[in-house]
Amino acid sequence: MVRNAFGLPAVAFGFEDRPAVGRVTVSSPAVIRPLAKLNEGKPYSEQIKPFNFLLTCHVKPFGHPKGADPEHFHLIAPYNNRSSQWLKTDWIDQYSGNSYRISTSAHTGSARTALVKTYGDVLCEYEFHPESKCADATGNPCDKQTVGLLQRRHVTVDQIKYIGKESNHLEDVDAGLVHCGESIYTEYIDQSRDEWQTKILPVLKRLPLKTLISEGGLSRRALLDIRAGRSRPHAKNQERLQAIFCNGA
Structure with a gap:
């Protein structure tokens, strides 16, 4: 990205077409519950246990399987560091427990397959993502095409709101386990300050x-x-x- 910005030739890494797979920790019952079928019949030593690692991937827009709710759909799989196996693995929807395959080459998702982002997709999105915390040289909020030296945006307090400790799930939003950030907040109304x-x-x-x-x-x-x-x-x-x-x- 830096070389492209300076008009210099850039060499491909060779893994741009592979699924963009991340690692998450089995840190709550909501994560391990859909894996019950995988654990069924296995000795405890071979089961996926709390605080084990899992794989996760990110579905592209319009890439969800037919009939799936995009707000309640997240694929996870047993941890495997061999990237050649990721497209052959059965992935499990965290919410329904149903199994799906993933693809990086289809145009949309199908009944049993989800279209997921590649590392190339993630890099392109990062290059053109708006930096919400910064302003451009004129003080206006950044957008996807902003270039040049950025500066911090000025913050004005409009209203004080009390929220519950469910904000601890912000890490789950960043990891993709929770797709709607608004769903993690519990607001406690203070009528003296509303x-x-x-x-x-x-x-x-x-x-x-x-x-x-x-x-x-x-x-x-x-x-x-x-x-x-x-x-x-x-x-x-x-x-x-x-x-x-x-x-x-």
Whole structure:
């Protein structure tokens, strides 16, 4: 990639067409559960056990087997460092326990085969991936075509949210075991610091009471109690007042 950027000839490594296979650890029951059929009938010494290593690969867009849910599909296999065997191995879907083969040459996935990324695909994606933590020379967020010296982006705190320790599963997202990052968070709502208290209510207090009465559809007494913090409107009225907030912000 560096040589290409300088217009110099680059020599291929020779493994670009092989499946891009990574290594994961059997670190939770969710990982080992689909392997029950593989372990069945084997002595314990030959079974896949907690903290053993597994292989994992990454399915290309539109490469999932027909009928599979892309958000709940992840292939794993017993650890094998012989790359010549990866296309011949039966891979197991972590969620369903079904077995599949993998391919790097098909156009899409089939009923029992998944189309997976190669090392060449991963290198190409890395070369053109947007660097979300950085800005370009003019301070704008980076995109896939940004080149040149980057700088750190400025961060402004918009709102404080409390999340649970499920964020420990961020490593599973990076490893590909969890495909949707939003699913690992548990948010704990603090009504004293939510959007209503920190954003909407301060603006409503600055708007004329006549405007709130005419556009909000609430009584004068109800609006006075809301603005004073003595009561909180139900969801429908919150949406109505938020629309006034958006117009008045």
